[in-house]
Amino acid sequence: MNRKIIAAVLLAAAAGSALAQDKVLRVVPHSNLAILDPIWTTAYMSRNHGYMIYDTLFGTDDKSQIKPQMVESWTESPDHRLWTFKLRKGLAFHDGAPVTGEDVVASLARWGKRDAMGVALMTFVERMDSPSPDSFRIFLREACGFLLEALGKPSSNVPFIMPKRVAETDAFKQIDDYTGSGPYVFKRDEFKPGDRAVYLKNAKYKPRAEPASGTAGGKNVYVDRVEWNLALRDVQAQANAVVKGEVDIIEALSFDHYESMSKEKSVKVLKPTLGLQYMCRFNHLHAPFDKAAVRRAAMASFDQRQFLKAQVGVDELYKPCASMFTCGTPYASSVGTELQSKSNMRKAQELLKQSGYDGTPVVLMKPTDLQSIGKLPDVAGQLMRQAGFKVDLQAMDWQTLVSRRAKKDAPSAGGWNMFCTAWVAPDIWSPVNNAALDARGDKSGWFGWPDGPKLQELRAQFMRETDESKKKKLAEAIQAEAFQLATHAPLGEYVQPVATRLNISGVIMSGLANLYWNVKKN
Numbered sequence: 001m002n003r004k005i006i007a008a009v010l011l012a013a014a015a016g017s018a019l020a021q022d023k024v025l026r027v028v029p030h031s032n033l034a035i036l037d038p039i040w041t042t043a044y045m046s047r048n049h050g051y052m053i054y055d056t057l058f059g060t061d062d063k064s065q066i067k068p069q070m071v072e073s074w075t076e077s078p079d080h081r082l083w084t085f086k087l088r089k090g091l092a093f094h095d096g097a098p099v100t101g102e103d104v105v106a107s108l109a110r111w112g113k114r115d116a117m118g119v120a121l122m123t124f125v126e127r128m129d130s131p132s133p134d135s136f137r138i139f140l141r142e143a144c145g146f147l148l149e150a151l152g153k154p155s156s157n158v159p160f161i162m163p164k165r166v167a168e169t170d171a172f173k174q175i176d177d178y179t180g181s182g183p184y185v186f187k188r189d190e191f192k193p194g195d196r197a198v199y200l201k202n203a204k205y206k207p208r209a210e211p212a213s214g215t216a217g218g219k220n221v222y223v224d225r226v227e228w229n230l231a232l233r234d235v236q237a238q239a240n241a242v243v244k245g246e247v248d249i250i251e252a253l254s255f256d257h258y259e260s261m262s263k264e265k266s267v268k269v270l271k272p273t274l275g276l277q278y279m280c281r282f283n284h285l286h287a288p289f290d291k292a293a294v295r296r297a298a299m300a301s302f303d304q305r306q307f308l309k310a311q312v313g314v315d316e317l318y319k320p321c322a323s324m325f326t327c328g329t330p331y332a333s334s335v336g337t338e339l340q341s342k343s344n345m346r347k348a349q350e351l352l353k354q355s356g357y358d359g360t361p362v363v364l365m366k367p368t369d370l371q372s373i374g375k376l377p378d379v380a381g382q383l384m385r386q387a388g389f390k391v392d393l394q395a396m397d398w399q400t401l402v403s404r405r406a407k408k409d410a411p412s413a414g415g416w417n418m419f420c421t422a423w424v425a426p427d428i429w430s431p432v433n434n435a436a437l438d439a440r441g442d443k444s445g446w447f448g449w450p451d452g453p454k455l456q457e458l459r460a461q462f463m464r465e466t467d468e469s470k471k472k473k474l475a476e477a478i479q480a481e482a483f484q485l486a487t488h489a490p491l492g493e494y495v496q497p498v499a500t501r502l503n504i505s506g507v508i509m510s511g512l513a514n515l516y517w518n519v520k521k522n
Helices: 003-022 044-053 101-111 116-122 147-151 235-244 255-262 292-301 304-311 345-355 376-387 398-404 453-464 468-485
Strands: 024-028 058-060 066-068 071-076 082-087 125-129 135-140 184-186 196-201 225-229 267-270 276-282 362-367 391-396 418-424 488-494 498-501
Touching: 024 235, 044 184, 044 196, 066 071, 066 147, 082 101, 101 125, 101 135, 116 147, 235 255, 235 498, 255 267, 276 292, 276 304, 276 376, 292 345, 292 376, 292 468, 304 376, 304 488, 345 376, 362 376, 362 398, 376 391, 376 418, 391 398, 453 468
Parallel strands: 024 225, 362 391, 362 418
Antiparallel strands: 058 066, 071 082, 082 135, 125 135, 184 196, 196 225, 267 498, 276 418, 276 488
């Protein structure tokens, strides 16, 4: 074989290898993937895994509007109690079986036992059935104002549709069959927790005709394979890898690398439209935060800019937001936000003196191994001390904090008074799914256990309301009452930047979730 032929063969082989690499999307997710059942857990990695392999009845577009996805059409009875849905043609699971109304009914029933919004919805549902293979019905006991919002919710827990045989798994046990009908197929034999997860293009998937928008629209797949690198956890190593072209996308670029990576010629740094909200949560069961007046004094001391500057540090990535519902979304409001929008230390000191605070130390839990929120307790402690509180800042790893915050014991017996955290925008933008507003006392579903009968009654009215203008007014009243009760303290919002190689396009940056359809690797 002469040299020209050898050169041609080598060139062809190199071109083929490059072409193959163009069909593989290499991603560094924000965390490890440990749980593969997105209904069993609210973990965002499990949610993202769910979007890869499952489909949804409805989606939320980048304007926060609910749009049909698996559903082709639907009707609503005049009394708003009977909803009939027809599935679009061509829906099939990865094993070839068609998606039916019975699969939908079973999936919604399981989701409705785990998700906060699903649980609320099921209090209205009398029954569900499937009158034909391509349809399903939901019968309500009374009108419900958030049915479509619940079916199209974009974040944890998402009502993903699974085969009936899988959806019939006990809601409090994890599934072990990952057959979906979504745009990718999970390569289970290549999954190694802490190492990698692999997804293959579902060649039989039929996307909608509309352009991709948020979690709605056409889920077109332009690569053959997506590889999640679960082992690359060091943020400097992640930055080096995307610069060298060893990975294509860093899902959560560290704030410390934002400026330097923005100057890299081979890298694009993207910012989501929506982000996350920081908050500090009070334990309403024990002194000193068993008194609303003491809680309001603490809220008055919290200057959001100090939290945001310390934790995020990059001005263009954060913004103050006094609303308890994500700013820029339909129910965001300034009603009742005086303590948060006009925070000042002198006012906080006055409120604390008037509250009757007796010097009881505030046990404030601080995570030592979670970079995204680790500085918030330090700022909270400093501001509260200036206001006149005694603060006992206790450091622990995140998993210990997660276990401890579930305890209702007194702080002196291993309990707590306060912790800080973050919620992704779509998980807090409604009075129904914002878990911090559940005010059923010690029966509340989220840690802190506020007791607010008036707040609960307003939320119940919101759930029953079908008129959007009236829902907006009710959301304002709910927020005003929540601030009066001092359920928790919003600390402002931030966006999590994403880094990609220059040849990557089509990444959906709505901020609703981390999505990997519509992405092209040129």
